[in-house]
Amino acid sequence: MSDLDSVQASLHPAVRTLLAFAGSGYHTVLSLKFPYQKRPLPQPGTGPMVAELARIDRVLDAVLDKVGILVIDNEPFLETRDLDRAALLNPFYQAVTAHVIAERTKRYGSDCRTHLYLGALNRLHDPAWRTPAVDGWLDHVRNSPEIDGVDIHPHVASIEQAKTFTDYVLPRIRPDQRFLATEFSLVHWWKQHWCDPVPAGYADRYHVPATTPTWQEVRDAAAHPVPRQQWHDLLMNSPWFTSHQDYLTTQVQQFRATGRLTVPTYGSVQGPAMTRDIGPKKTPWLLNSLYANRTARPSPDGRMAHNPAFYDDFRTLQDSPNGP
Template identity: 50%
Template sequence: MRRNAAVVGLRSGEQPNGALGANFNGDPSMMTWAQLREAEATWVRGFAAMPEFDEQEPAAHRAIKTLLEAGRRDLRTVLSLKFPYFPRDGHDRIPRPGTPEMDADLRRVDAVLSVVMDQVDILVIGNEPFIECPEDDWTNGAINDFYETIARHVIDYRTRNFPNGGKTVLHMGALNHLDEPGKWVNSGTDRWMRFVRETPEIAGTDIHPHVAAPDGARAYLDYVLPRLGDKRFLVTEFSLVHLWKDHLEDPVSTAYADEYEIPRDTPVWQVIRNALRDPFPKERWYAFLRTSPWFENNKHYLTDQMAEFRATGRLAVATYGIGQDEAMSGADFNAESTPWLLNSVYASATIRPGPDGSAVPNYAWLPEFKALQHS
């Protein structure tokens, strides 16, 4: 596999500079090693939800197992530790330090660290903390107390077991919706950034700019860069998914409707649902997207966004969605759904497999992803 000059030859613990990798979130079944070779990917990222380790050994966990295998295949790796305290799941607060709930999370962390420390290249403490936490705990100090406790625990573990530092670099992650400052930028995010900046063992923060306009990530950079000091940032998820969602109720183009003999008032979401229920031939899916101005006019988003991230001189690694996972591919897709599947480099759920049974790439993203490995 050809290697990106931005990531080859890193010394133990050294940070990359502007790399682009593949993200599978929590479901590595969305990708194959053959796809990563075709895309010339050099980095892979996934997350692991901590409660899963009450029932499963970390070494057998599908995300961790995949990342360890990726390392053996000479790929660089990022693991995000996810602490899901969603109110929708009945959580009314995030654990407080010193409580049995906090102690349980620390035991889970220890179990994971025993498997991944000095194995993965980057460990991100948190996934999307402000989304995965009751809103009441954003500004009362509780979210910061929790994640700072986890971070110090991880730092202490690394210091005890790898006094020379080892290869695993630590980041805090990830901040969301920084383009909505009235709600999502608050005393909790300010303290988050201060902890990142003032803790020597933390290399930087992660951000997840899922935005509704091509320039939407600028608000994220405007917030984190002045608060990072001399540190770097990760972007382990990013996309124009909210722009795609804004167009789900648009009618398809006249050209597409006439070519495929469907009513001209057929909404975009209906076409996506039809493809999920009975995947399209490649040519039809491509025609649907190419005749949709909201998509076709943004087909260079990946290149343009990476250029903006890299121009800061502070990007460590960004990772982009590699495939369409089970959560994206339900046949009940509707006008209220979030169209994550339109971001994916490979379209396994909406395009029929190729002659060899492999997933077919989205026409827009794969060429740009590959080119960005060498730019």
């Protein structure tokens, strides 16, 4: 949201791209991101709150009745200072939600095509993150008839951990409310094996020292992309990776089994931040992506390399949106 101090909302790259897709008939989800990790959250009735609501109005001018779903925030409990979560977070988001609802009603009555969700909750597999503030946030969702549901981000180490998100959230909102999963991954499982040595067969084939940690080989590939077969061999000869190659299908099936999933969205490309400063403590987000656009070379005809485990399953899931 702070980007809107320097660029018109409709010209913001993310908004402009999403509106182009919406105009072409695609279903779209836009999340509003409020970065307050280093400054206090504004409170209702203050100058900073007035300024934030003005930014929101500029977004609403551009996207209401155009995007399918507007998520009010990205990750509030991660993008807020620790000392603000207990007392300041809920008043801020309640004020923002009330403002968005009022503006949608004023502009479109009950006929607006844009649905509203609150999002997104993180780390609910950890009991320390199931706090009174989180429960208060979910109470607000449940008591707001204009809100269609919540967003969750289960970045976890196992399918079982992901299930704790829906087990915790769904009983705390209304039965008619649903959930999004606009981010989800096994990134913390990858992180547990980030320092494992590369597979022995890979080391022999590509003349890499057998003691080379996986993160180092990935770092080198990010600096100098490798042939797509080499990237495939690195991952598909690693038991910790291949043992979870059905993850995407299994996770989406788990979401759908609740009967209350609206849409899951999965990370598509490797971004610049994912390949910056790769080392043993780096969270390996780039192993999630459907495309290996920064670690593997494109094909001669320019097509990006795929994630060797998830890409085909992703395509199959697209063909069966109402499947199990």
